[in-house]
Amino acid sequence: MSAESRTSAEIAVTLTVNGREVSRTAGAHLTLLRWLREAAGVTDPKYGCGEGSCGSCTVLVDGQPVSACLVLAAQVDGAAVTTAAGLLQADGSLGPLQRAFQQRHAAQCGFCTPGMLVTAAAALAGGRRLGRAEIRAALHGNLCRCTGYGPIVDAIELAQDEAPR
Amino acid sequence: MFTRPFRFERAGTLADACAMLRRHGEGAKVIAGGQSLMPLVNLGLAQPEVVIDISRAGSGPDAGAGSGPDAGAGSGPDAGAGSGPDAGAGSGPDAGAGSGPDAGAREISAADGYLHIGALVTHARLAADPAAARLQPLLGAAAGSIGNPRVRNRGTLGGSLAHGDPAAELPLVMVALGASYQITDGRRPRQARAEEFHLGYLTTGLADDELIAAARVPVLGPGWGWSFHEVSRRDGDFALAAVAALVRIADGIVVESRVAAGGVADRPVRLADVEIALSGASPGEIGARLDGVGPLRGIRPVSDTAASAGYRARLCRVLVGRALAEASARSLAAA
Numbered sequence: 001m002s003a004e005s006r007t008s009a010e011i012a013v014t015l016t017v018n019g020r021e022v023s024r025t026a027g028a029h030l031t032l033l034r035w036l037r038e039a040a041g042v043t044d045p046k047y048g049c050g051e052g053s054c055g056s057c058t059v060l061v062d063g064q065p066v067s068a069c070l071v072l073a074a075q076v077d078g079a080a081v082t083t084a085a086g087l088l089q090a091d092g093s094l095g096p097l098q099r100a101f102q103q104r105h106a107a108q109c110g111f112c113t114p115g116m117l118v119t120a121a122a123a124l125a126g127g128r129r130l131g132r133a134e135i136r137a138a139l140h141g142n143l144c145r146c147t148g149y150g151p152i153v154d155a156i157e158l159a160q161d162e163a164p165r
Numbered sequence: 166m167f168t169r170p171f172r173f174e175r176a177g178t179l180a181d182a183c184a185m186l187r188r189h190g191e192g193a194k195v196i197a198g199g200q201s202l203m204p205l206v207n208l209g210l211a212q213p214e215v216v217i218d219i220s221r222a223g224s225g226p227d228a229g230a231g232s233g234p235d236a237g238a239g240s241g242p243d244a245g246a247g248s249g250p251d252a253g254a255g256s257g258p259d260a261g262a263g264s265g266p267d268a269g270a271r272e273i274s275a276a277d278g279y280l281h282i283g284a285l286v287t288h289a290r291l292a293a294d295p296a297a298a299r300l301q302p303l304l305g306a307a308a309g310s311i312g313n314p315r316v317r318n319r320g321t322l323g324g325s326l327a328h329g330d331p332a333a334e335l336p337l338v339m340v341a342l343g344a345s346y347q348i349t350d351g352r353r354p355r356q357a358r359a360e361e362f363h364l365g366y367l368t369t370g371l372a373d374d375e376l377i378a379a380a381r382v383p384v385l386g387p388g389w390g391w392s393f394h395e396v397s398r399r400d401g402d403f404a405l406a407a408v409a410a411l412v413r414i415a416d417g418i419v420v421e422s423r424v425a426a427g428g429v430a431d432r433p434v435r436l437a438d439v440e441i442a443l444s445g446a447s448p449g450e451i452g453a454r455l456d457g458v459g460p461l462r463g464i465r466p467v468s469d470t471a472a473s474a475g476y477r478a479r480l481c482r483v484l485v486g487r488a489l490a491e492a493s494a495r496s497l498a499a500a
Contacts, residue, residue: 007172007189007215028173029216031203050207052200052316053401067315070203072196074173075218119314141313141401 013073017042018086028074032066033057035073036083044084044114048143055142058115059083065122084114087121097121097159104155108146115142120156129160168206175218178267179284179376180351182219186374189215195376196220197285198319200312201328219376220321222285223267270323270378275300280382284323288335292317300384303342303409306393307334313401323377326362329369329432332403336363337427338393340435341409344382350375363432389413389421390495392488395428396480398471404428405472406481410488412443414496419443419451424489429464429481438462439485448493455486 011028014021017040024039036042036059045068048056057068060082087095094102097120107113116139123130123138130138135156136149144152176182186193192214196202199220205211270283273294280301282291291297292309311317311325311334325335326346339346339359346357348371359380362370371377385391395407407427413420422443424436438461442454466477 007174009170009172011173027170029168029171031207051204052312055313055315058315064318065315066319067200069207070199070315071319072173072199072203072216072218074175075196075199075220138314141315 011074013077016080030073031069032071032073033068042083046111055115056112058119060118060122065119084117100155100159104151106151106155112144116152124160169212171213172215176222179222182217183351183374185217193217197321197324200316200320201324223270273297278384282322282380284377284379286322288317288320301382303338303391303393307338310334327371327377329363329367331366331432332428337407337425337433338409340433341423341425342382344380346377347379348375349378365431388500390492392491394484394488406477406484408484408488410492412492412496414493417447419446426481429466429477434463451489
């Protein structure tokens with residue numbers, strides 16, 4: 001088999017995005033972030049730094065927070081991906097974390113918010129009640145340049161108190 | 166993020182990946198967790214023509230594809246050395262599919278005084294592994310200090326070692342611990358000592374068609390204390406300086422020590438002068454002995470936007486002091 005026939009410039013990737021199976025054939029060089037935004041039209045994760053420091057592209061891959069800008073979509077073919085939009089209730093209304101972010105004014109410009117939300121969702125998924133220091137540790141690597149983080153930690157505390165998950 | 170398009174190829178085994186590297190030549194790059202390669206790609210600093218994905222090597226249905234040569238690699242000279250659970254596995258004709266070095270590439274196992282940590286083990290897994298915590302706690306302390314949780318969820322041991330960033334945590338502790346790396350080109354395995362493998366800034370002794378399969382790390386011996394300290398501008402940034410120290414105190418004096426620093430040269434460096442100066446010191450004398458060592462030989466810090474060379478040198482010295490104090494306290498507690 002020749003080298004050319006085994007490598008692909010375009011590649012078919014199927015992901016379960018927020019519970020819905022999505023298949024797209026797109027450039028093999030696309031990061032998961034670009035695949036989601038440009039091929040699948042899922043635009044809630046944002047491109048920030050491109051090097052894994054800012055967290056605005058955070059999505060959950062099989063439940064784990066990852067920087068979607070540092071993973072190739074082709075690498076995670078078959079995975080379940082959760083973005084902030086995946087935290088909505090079945091009827092389309094805000095989920096407990098999203099509601100708490102709204103109530104505690106945890107979003108200002110909003111650019112970091114999708115990453116903050118899924119990172120918080122992963123942290124709370126264990127079901128154990130987290131103290132403020134643990135919440136802060138979980139958010140380590142998700143940068144916010146507006147809120148000073150206080151309202152974000154408040155919101156996550158509120159969400160876990162209101163709706164243990 | 167407007168990257169030049171590249172082609173993608175998934176390797177079913179590490180041996181497959183080595184063959185692909187030979188076939189594609191210079192334009193090929195290997196990706197596992199992607200936490201070092203993809204920042205370079207996103208910033209336009211790396212423009213590969215082909216990216217070879219080893220993140221699934223040895224797992225799942227793809228694994229059978231190239232089992233032949235790999236199966237042999239696992240039963241080579243190493244198997245005789247008593248690599249325990251892996252030793253028998255590589256022998257049968259089909260054994261390569263889920264065992265051999267590829268299965269080892271995802272495992273943390275202990276045998277004969279060594280921890281075997283597969284190249285595809287993530288930092289998060291190494292930081293949380295109970296056997297590693299019990300047998301060589303320096304590893305978990307270093308792995309848990311890397312980047313942020315997302316970096317640790319994807320980043321792999323082999324990726325960090327092969328990338329060879331001089332400020333990275335894992336190359337530093339490997340040098341401090343006297344670890345060696347199992348390297349494969351898919352045909353025959355070889356070993357390289359960490360201290361000789363890291364050659365300079367992002368430069369290692371890995372040939373163009375070789376991959377790191379695993380690291381072999383001596384377990385913490387009886388009576389040894391350990392410590393890992395690093396300082397960065399923001400938690401999660403690359404270290405301005407980092408220090409790993411191991412000390413063994415017996416009958417009230419330092420009888421053995423190993424000290425290494427990262428972020429202060431083009432590679433992680435052993436601080437042999439410090440080790441020699443410590444010999445025979447009582448715990449109370451360690452600080453004075455360190456003061457007696459002149460400018461630390463082997464470190465060549467550089468100035469950049471994060472810190473001046475002078476600050477890095479000073480910081481390194483402070484961290485050596487802290488690490489030695491903590492390691493000797495742990496040694497005393499372990500005795």
